[in-house]
Amino acid sequence: KKIAVLISGRGSNMSALIAACMDPGYPGQIAGVVSNRPDAPGLDTARRYDIPAVAIDQTAYADRAAHEAALIRALDEMAPDVVCLAGYMRLLSADFVRRFEGRLINIHPSLLPLFPGLDTHKRAINAGMRIHGCTVHFVTDRMDEGPIIAQAAIALVPGDTPETVAERLLRAEHRLYPHALRLVLDGAVRMSNGRAIVKPAP
Numbered sequence: 001k002k003i004a005v006l007i008s009g010r011g012s013n014m015s016a017l018i019a020a021c022m023d024p025g026y027p028g029q030i031a032g033v034v035s036n037r038p039d040a041p042g043l044d045t046a047r048r049y050d051i052p053a054v055a056i057d058q059t060a061y062a063d064r065a066a067h068e069a070a071l072i073r074a075l076d077e078m079a080p081d082v083v084c085l086a087g088y089m090r091l092l093s094a095d096f097v098r099r100f101e102g103r104l105i106n107i108h109p110s111l112l113p114l115f116p117g118l119d120t121h122k123r124a125i126n127a128g129m130r131i132h133g134c135t136v137h138f139v140t141d142r143m144d145e146g147p148i149i150a151q152a153a154i155a156l157v158p159g160d161t162p163e164t165v166a167e168r169l170l171r172a173e174h175r176l177y178p179h180a181l182r183l184v185l186d187g188a189v190r191m192s193n194g195r196a197i198v199k200p201a202p
């Protein structure tokens with residue numbers, strides 16, 4: 001199956017997906033990478049793996065609708081079965097989300113539904129949480145909501161700062177995203193009527 005990845009920056013989760021897809025036993029291949037920012041370092045990383053990587057610069061379009069139309073043209077060429085958001089920092093419209101419904105997924109650095117939005121590590125520390133984590137979920141038109149595909153948790157320890165947590169959690173993200181994507185590619189988790197349906201293990 002074909003996968004497209006949308007990024008805005010560093011692209012370390014994208015790299016984890018690329019690495020997973022290099023295993024011949026993995027049920028997907030990266031068809032291409034698109035960034036809304038031309039300076040995203042992840043674009044060069046993808047190109048080093050000979051993966052088509054294009055910037056669709058949001059500042060070059062009059063509005064969100066025009067930018068998304070260009071995004072859709074680029075994605076249509078890649079003909080992806082699944083679109084993965086990996087640090088994609090621009091809100092997608094309800095129309096865009098509907099077009100890819102059930103095959104558009106995102107990774108978020110918290111145990112949703114706790115801490116949607118930004119600064120999740122700082123908020124988890126300030127809330128006195130003893131655990132924290134990351135979530136891969138189907139994207140709906142409500143930001144950082146949407147049916148949960150898979151989650152991973154880490155312990156928060158005394159002395160943790162948003163930086164130490166980010167570093168530790170990122171490693172968990174890099175393991176979780178390929179795993180969650182595989183569940184979707186295999187049809188082991190799918191979205192139906194706004195819920196995630198998990199296929200019972202055989």
Ligand code: GRF
Nearest residue numbers: 010011012013087107108109
């Ligand atoms: C990750 O923490 C991800 O959970 C969040 O944005 C960050 C992206 O990092 N959505 P990277 O670009 O994948 O390195």
